Amino acid sequence: MTDLLPSPPPATRRPAPPGALSIGWARVALELRLFVRDPGQLVFSFAYPVVMLVIFGSIFADREVAPGVDFRQYFLAGIAATGIMLTSFQAVGLAITEERDRGDLVRLQTLGTPPLAYGIGKAGQVVLTTAVQLTVLLVVAATVYDVPMPDDAGRWLTFAWVAVLGVLAGTVLGIAVSSFVGSARAAGTGIPAVAIVLQFFSGVFFVFSELPGWMQQLAAVFPLKWMTQGMRSVFLPDAAKAAEPAGSWEHGTTAAVLAAWVIIGVVVCARSFRWRRNAG
Amino acid sequence: MTTTHGAPALPAAASGERPAVQVRGLVKRYGGRAVVDGVDLDVRRGEVFALLGPNGAGKTTTVEILAGLRRRDGGSLEVLGEDPAGADRRWRDRVGVVGQSTGAGDALTVRETVDHYARYHATPQDSAELLDAVGLEGTARTRVDRLSGGQRRRLEVALGVQGRPELLFLDEPTTGLDPAARRQFWTLIEGLRDRGTTVLLTTHYLDEAAHLADRVGVIAGGRLVEVAAPGALGAGLRQEATVRWTEDGAAREVVTREPSAVLRDLLAAAPTGEIPDLSVTRPGLEDVYLRLVSEGASR
Numbered sequence: 239m240t241d242l243l244p245s246p247p248p249a250t251r252r253p254a255p256p257g258a259l260s261i262g263w264a265r266v267a268l269e270l271r272l273f274v275r276d277p278g279q280l281v282f283s284f285a286y287p288v289v290m291l292v293i294f295g296s297i298f299a300d301r302e303v304a305p306g307v308d309f310r311q312y313f314l315a316g317i318a319a320t321g322i323m324l325t326s327f328q329a330v331g332l333a334i335t336e337e338r339d340r341g342d343l344v345r346l347q348t349l350g351t352p353p354l355a356y357g358i359g360k361a362g363q364v365v366l367t368t369a370v371q372l373t374v375l376l377v378v379a380a381t382v383y384d385v386p387m388p389d390d391a392g393r394w395l396t397f398a399w400v401a402v403l404g405v406l407a408g409t410v411l412g413i414a415v416s417s418f419v420g421s422a423r424a425a426g427t428g429i430p431a432v433a434i435v436l437q438f439f440s441g442v443f444f445v446f447s448e449l450p451g452w453m454q455q456l457a458a459v460f461p462l463k464w465m466t467q468g469m470r471s472v473f474l475p476d477a478a479k480a481a482e483p484a485g486s487w488e489h490g491t492t493a494a495v496l497a498a499w500v501i502i503g504v505v506v507c508a509r510s511f512r513w514r515r516n517a518g
Numbered sequence: 519m520t521t522t523h524g525a526p527a528l529p530a531a532a533s534g535e536r537p538a539v540q541v542r543g544l545v546k547r548y549g550g551r552a553v554v555d556g557v558d559l560d561v562r563r564g565e566v567f568a569l570l571g572p573n574g575a576g577k578t579t580t581v582e583i584l585a586g587l588r589r590r591d592g593g594s595l596e597v598l599g600e601d602p603a604g605a606d607r608r609w610r611d612r613v614g615v616v617g618q619s620t621g622a623g624d625a626l627t628v629r630e631t632v633d634h635y636a637r638y639h640a641t642p643q644d645s646a647e648l649l650d651a652v653g654l655e656g657t658a659r660t661r662v663d664r665l666s667g668g669q670r671r672r673l674e675v676a677l678g679v680q681g682r683p684e685l686l687f688l689d690e691p692t693t694g695l696d697p698a699a700r701r702q703f704w705t706l707i708e709g710l711r712d713r714g715t716t717v718l719l720t721t722h723y724l725d726e727a728a729h730l731a732d733r734v735g736v737i738a739g740g741r742l743v744e745v746a747a748p749g750a751l752g753a754g755l756r757q758e759a760t761v762r763w764t765e766d767g768a769a770r771e772v773v774t775r776e777p778s779a780v781l782r783d784l785l786a787a788a789p790t791g792e793i794p795d796l797s798v799t800r801p802g803l804e805d806v807y808l809r810l811v812s813e814g815a816s817r
Contacts, residue, residue, distance in 0.1 A: 242651035243706070244643040244682040245713035246612070249598070255611040255640040255681075264637040268623065275625035344617060345677070347587055349638045350610030 258352035265359025266366075273363055283329065283367055287321040287375045294443070295383050303445050307478050311386070314379045315469035316442035318372060322401060323462055325368045326408025327415070328433045330360050334416035335425035338515055347513035357507065361409045368405050385473070393472045396489065400468035403496035407461045410503025417510040436462045447481045454483060461499045464492040538563045538598060538685050538716040539584060545592030546579050546740075553579050555740035556593070561685075566707065566717040568731035570724065572811055576740040577720035578618065578689050584718070585615045585687045598685055611640050614683030614715075616674050618690055624663035628654055628673060631662055632680065639681035652676045652706060668699035675703075679710060686710060688719035692726060704730055724807050736807065738814030752806030760801075764794040 273279055291314065298309040337343050346356060379385040388394060419425040439457040441449060446466065449457075457463040470478065471487035479487050539561035546554040554576045561567040569577050582588040584595070586602030586609075595601055600609050623631065632649060636642035649655045652672040657665065665673065671691065678686060688707070692700045707730055711717055721727055727734045728748040735745045744751065759777040763770055763784065774780050777798045784793055801809070 241709075242647045243709045243713055244648070244651070244679050244715075246682045246684040246715055247641055249612060249684065252608070252612065253640045255607050256637060261638055264634060268626075268634050271630070272623055272625055341617070342623065344587075348585065348615035348617065348678075349635065349681075350607045351638060352607070 255350070258354040258358070261351060261355035262358025262362070265355055266362030269359045269363035270366060273367060279329065283321075283325050283371050284374055286324065287317045287371060288378050290317050290320075291375065291379060291383070304478055304481055307474055308385070310379070310383050311473055312445065312470070313442075314375070314385050315473045316437075316440075316466045318375060318473075319400075319404065319440075319462060319465035319469045320437055320442050321371050321375060322368055322404040322465060323408050323433060323436070325371055326364045326405050327412040328429055330364060330409050330412030331415045331419070331429045332422070332425055334360075334413060335419060335422040338416070338513070339422040343513040353507075353511050357410075357413060360413065361406065364405055364409045365402075368401065372401065388472055396468065397472045400465060400472070400492065400496075403493065403500065404461065404465040404468075407496050407499040407503060410500055410507055411461075413511065414503050414506040417506075417512060420515070436460055439463070440466050442466060445481075447483065458483075458495075461496055464495045468492045535563050536596075536599060537561055539567075539718060540596040541584070541593065542595075543593035544580065544583065544590055544595065546576075546583060546588070547591050553740050554583070554590075557737070557740070557742050559735060559742060559745070561716060561718050562732075563716055564711070564714060565732040566711050566719065566730050568727035568734045569718065569720040569737055570722070570727040570731075570734050570807070571720075571737035572722055572815075575737045575811075575815075577722075577737055580737070581687050581689050581718065581720055585613060586610065587615070608640075611681050612684045614678040614681060614686040616678035616686070616688045616691055618693070625661065627659050627661055628665070629658040631673065632676060635677050635680060641682050642680050643682055648676050648680055651709075653702065668695050671695060671699070671703065672706075675706060679715070683715060685716045685718070688717065690720055690722070692721070692723070700726070724804055728803060736810045736814065738811040739816075741814055743810050743814035748803075751803060752801070752810055755806045755809055756801055758801065760799050761797070762799070763796040769795070 273283075291310070294313050294317075295310045298313075301309040303309050303312045334343075343356075376387065380387050388397070415429065416425065419428050436457070437443060439449070439453050440446070440460065440462040441457070442462070446454065446457075446463070454463075467482065467488065470482075471489065479485065482488070484491075537560045539559065541557055541559040544554050544557040544559075545552055557576070557580060559580075569580065571577050579588065583590045584597055584602060586597070586605050589603060595603070597605075598609060598612055602609075623634075626634070628649065629645060632645045636645060643651075646655070646658075649658055652675055654669060654672050654676065657669055660669075662670070662673065671694075675688075675691065678688070691707075692703050695703060704726070707717060707719070719730065731748055733745060734748050734751055736743050736751070746753070757775050758773055759775070761772045761774065761777050761780045761784075772780050781798070784796070
């Protein structure tokens with residue numbers, strides 16, 4: 239058996255190792271494979287938004303938040319944005335701290351893996367799982383609760399860019415936060431806590447315009463508020479924009495704030511990402 | 519040749535090929551305490567070098583610095599002709615590391631794991647051949663979290679050598695293995711050495727170092743206290759013999775480099791009859807090792 243052991247090629251005849259994109263692509267496939275083999279992740283990512291829609295849709299079955307706007311319709315916008323945050327920010331932040339604690343990341347370090355390749359793997363997995371999650375959510379909302387779906391391409395385009403910017407911001411912020419929360423245990427309580435508070439502040443469970451002013455202003459610093467607002471511009475009738483803080487959907491501001499968070503996240507990742515908890 | 523800023527340049531190798539690893543005055547501190555405290559070390563190309571020492575002696579830290587996984591606080595370093603602190607991915611690909619415990623994604627099968635990590639290397643070994651070579655051909659479709667401890671170690675090794683490294687670092691590779699698995703593991707390391715891989719392994723098992731290594735470096739308290747072929751380890755200490763006997767009902771003992779002289783005196787003092795419990799013993803490898811370690815740790 240040992241005659242099959244590898245022997246090293248001369249250093250001069252060894253080609254350059256594969257680049258970050260090539261490894262990143264392989265990692266997307268790996269991350270997806272690990273995702274579908276983790277029942278907890280599958281259920282949480284795909285069923286949680288639907289379950290929330292069912293619960294809130296049942297509690298506020300006949301409530302209108304504005305003339306012609308059913309609560310479920312309003313809530314769908316919020317839970318779609320929340321779903322994106324959970325599959326990106328929360329899931330990525332938790333996964334990385336676990337992988338770091340388990341030593342998975344030390345292996346990547348010993349292999350000289352470009353951190354970019356690792357980030358690509360996470361982002362690719364998040365994009366695809368979020369796409370599935372949103373599809374399931376919209377199908378249930380449309381078929382079970384008769385929430386009207388937008389019928390013009392412009393609104394679907396808005397849906398697409400809000401979702402993509404939200405996924406990117408959530409992913410890079412999830413990677414960034416994993417460098418500061420310490421152990422997977424600490425992350426397991428800290429990251430979901432942040433996510434839940436943001437949901438309350440950002441008008442997911444309550445109508446945003448009915449929240450106290452200070453809460454609205456604080457929420458406006460973070461991406462989730464802008465994601466829910468962007469999603470409202472997709473699923474609510476145009477007349478509903480009168481109830482928004484600025485009296486309009488603020489697409490320009492939404493895009494700018496989300497893009498700013500993507501950039502901040504990338505900068506923090508680049509400066510703080512580490513394979514081990516105690517680097518040095 | 520690369521040198522670190524502010525560190526002295528390494529002297530050129532005395533003759534022939536440059537060593538695979540050349541370390542001068544390596545220092546690593548954690549919280550002000552030096553866990554590696556001025557280590558000098560050469561590992562020649564093609565040899566198996568064992569860093570032998572008790573737990574906490576600084577073995578793992580030393581290996582992690584040499585493998586470019588941690589930063590050093592002092593000293594100069596050349597591994598495969600480069601300073602690991604600033605080495606690029608080309609260098610990385612020439613070095614293999616088998617750590618103490620590193621995960622690989624427990625939900626994957628063995629074959630999936632090996633196939634995935636092949637994508638990181640310039641010249642990966644064929645997956646099926648690799649699994650054959652480490653004796654995992656029968657578990658290719660087993661999930662990693664269902665492997666036994668010994669099988670997991672084999673997978674670790676497979677992943678460590680998958681890129682056909684010129685230099686392989688093994689950090690306590692057989693800790694926790696049963697005796698049969700250790701023997702198989704040794705055969706594996708010997709096979710790698712025979713095929714031209716330089717091996718630096720750490721161990722706290724004296725028999726492992728004696729069996730596998732061409733040369734052994736004994737490390738204690740962050741210092742390298744001796745470097746020698748296994749048979750020559752502690753040559754000075756081994757010249758000391760202990761003469762024991764019983765005199766007037768009391769046990770007597772003399773430690774000497776000239777036991778024959780001591781015996782002559784004893785025999786002259788008792789020309790007739792037996793000297794009770796007379797024995798001359800020389801320290802075994804283990805005694806020598808334990809003394810080296812305790813002296814090194816208390817210095």
